[in-house]
Amino acid sequence: xxxxxxxxxxxxxxxxxxxxxxxxxVKEIAQKANVNIALISYYFSGKKGLLEQxxxxxxxxxxxxxxxxxxxxxxxxCKEVLCExxxxxxxxxxxxxxxxxxxHREITLDTMLVREIMSTxxxxxxxxxxxxxxxxxxxxxxxxxxxxxxxxxLKGMLTMPYLNLQYMVEVxxxxxxxxYFVTKYYKEISHWIEEGLxxxxxxxxxxxxxxxxxxxxxxxxxxxxxxxx
Amino acid sequence: xxxxxxxxxxxxxxxxxxxxxxxxxVKEIAQKANVNIALISYYFSGKKGLLEQxxxxxxxxxxxxxxxxxxxxxxxxCKEVLCExxxxxxxxxxxxxxxxxxxHREITLDTMLVREIMSTxxxxxxxxxxxxxxxxxxxxxxxxxxxxxxxxxLKGMLTMPYLNLQYMVEVxxxxxxxxYFVTKYYKEISHWIEEGLxxxxxxxxxxxxxxxxxxxxxxxxxxxxxxxx
Numbered sequence: 001x002x003x004x005x006x007x008x009x010x011x012x013x014x015x016x017x018x019x020x021x022x023x024x025x026v027k028e029i030a031q032k033a034n035v036n037i038a039l040i041s042y043y044f045s046g047k048k049g050l051l052e053q054x055x056x057x058x059x060x061x062x063x064x065x066x067x068x069x070x071x072x073x074x075x076x077x078c079k080e081v082l083c084e085x086x087x088x089x090x091x092x093x094x095x096x097x098x099x100x101x102x103x104h105r106e107i108t109l110d111t112m113l114v115r116e117i118m119s120t121x122x123x124x125x126x127x128x129x130x131x132x133x134x135x136x137x138x139x140x141x142x143x144x145x146x147x148x149x150x151x152x153x154l155k156g157m158l159t160m161p162y163l164n165l166q167y168m169v170e171v172x173x174x175x176x177x178x179x180y181f182v183t184k185y186y187k188e189i190s191h192w193i194e195e196g197l198x199x200x201x202x203x204x205x206x207x208x209x210x211x212x213x214x215x216x217x218x219x220x221x222x223x224x225x226x227x228x229x
Numbered sequence: 230x231x232x233x234x235x236x237x238x239x240x241x242x243x244x245x246x247x248x249x250x251x252x253x254x255v256k257e258i259a260q261k262a263n264v265n266i267a268l269i270s271y272y273f274s275g276k277k278g279l280l281e282q283x284x285x286x287x288x289x290x291x292x293x294x295x296x297x298x299x300x301x302x303x304x305x306x307c308k309e310v311l312c313e314x315x316x317x318x319x320x321x322x323x324x325x326x327x328x329x330x331x332x333h334r335e336i337t338l339d340t341m342l343v344r345e346i347m348s349t350x351x352x353x354x355x356x357x358x359x360x361x362x363x364x365x366x367x368x369x370x371x372x373x374x375x376x377x378x379x380x381x382x383l384k385g386m387l388t389m390p391y392l393n394l395q396y397m398v399e400v401x402x403x404x405x406x407x408x409y410f411v412t413k414y415y416k417e418i419s420h421w422i423e424e425g426l427x428x429x430x431x432x433x434x435x436x437x438x439x440x441x442x443x444x445x446x447x448x449x450x451x452x453x454x455x456x457x458x
Contacts, residue, residue, distance in 0.1 A: 018339045023251030105337050108330065108392050110247045115399075122400050148401040149417050156389030157382045163337050164384075170344075171351050172377040188378050196425040 007033040058103045059121035070128045078136030083190045093162045104163040143199045236262040242327045287332045288350035299357045307365030312419045322391045333392040372428045
């Protein structure tokens with residue numbers, strides 16, 4: 001990407017993020033990028049084209065990140081693939097946090113562009129996640145979880161920090177852009193995958209212990225294992 | 230609330246949701262609500278005042294819902310209080326889904342109004358969630374989880390379905406507005422609270438079994454218990 005193009009992209013992301021897409025003008029973007037306004041019309045077909053290119057760029061890369069982890073599905077367990085997806089997407093979001101913030105907001109609007117993105121990129125994304133989850137259920141790595149709701153939970157956890165960057169920093173005093181955050185947050189999500197989605201959560205171990213008649217262990221741990229639910 | 234006021238609110242929510250706040254005009258809102266444009270200026274001080282009232286209305290109610298569950302903290306376990314919060318907030322979001330969608334999007338922008346909401350409502354929200362989580366850690370109901378990251382995960386899961394209503398319906402083919410969804414999704418989040426946040430997740434049982442030298446049980450379940458992490 002030429003440096004001018006990058007300057008325009010960066011200026012657009014910054015202005016769209018503070019004023020919203022509809023509240024921004026090409027003039028402001030040109031000023032911030034220090035380029036001629038005609039250049040934006042010429043190279044990007046104006047504000048709409050600029051947004052389109054930003055969203056497309058984001059999702060092209062996003063899908064590649066997803067795909068690369070997905071392709072390991074024959075040599076890794078589904079759980080490992082899902083954790084790898086989480087790790088790589090968090091890193092990707094963190095590295096492109098300003099763009100990610102813009103994308104996650106714009107995607108909630110009801111426009112033609114958003115509908116196109118849904119029918120291409122987000123349908124692909126769903127395919128990858130659904131395949132991994134269903135395969136994991138089949139291979140008894142995951143419990144019989146509701147696949148769509150799990151995708152929703154996962155996407156919620158992944159997007160929250162970057163969509164609400166300002167809230168994170170100013171209210172929770174956490175900076176989701178720091179590598180330290182990515183590591184720590186990844187640990188939490190993988191913990192959810194491990195403890196919340198896996199089949200062990202159905203606790204076959206309890207019945208094994210019960211049937212073995214190991215009463216001392218039983219007394220010690222039954223309530224812990226049952227978790228009071 | 231007078232029926233006119235409600236008509237204006239509903240029209241504004243609908244138009245803000247399809248065009249974004251900055252892409253909407255008071256004229257469109259007046260037309261959709263079938264009221265005189267001057268009335269909007271008079272009662273709501275224009276578009277900005279309208280957005281302000283919508284956001285404030287939402288958060289006033291939101292905090293009440295949160296508070297009501299929080300107040301039960303002395304008669305219920307922290308886990309139960311957290312589950313109650315989740316259940317009531319999901320119901321609240323579902324009942325006000327159009328407004329929720331607008332609020333969750335607007336809150337990601339960097340404006341004076343958003344900053345005010347952060348320093349009042351979202352700071353209160355943080356206080357309630359943080360108190361319950363920290364209390365739960367102290368009472369050994371929850372493991373030593375990173376409180377802020379957990380708040381983030383929780384908020385991500387709660388807001389995702391309503392912020393991305395269109396994505397839910399059109400890509401995942403799930404309708405987050407149906408009561409059936411709320412019940413099922415609640416079950417998933419409470420499962421996360423039970424299995425992912427609770428102290429049992431630290432699996433003290435493994436070491437107990439190990440030290441007891443119960444090798445047969447050990448062999449059977451060690452990998453399940455350790456979860457391959």
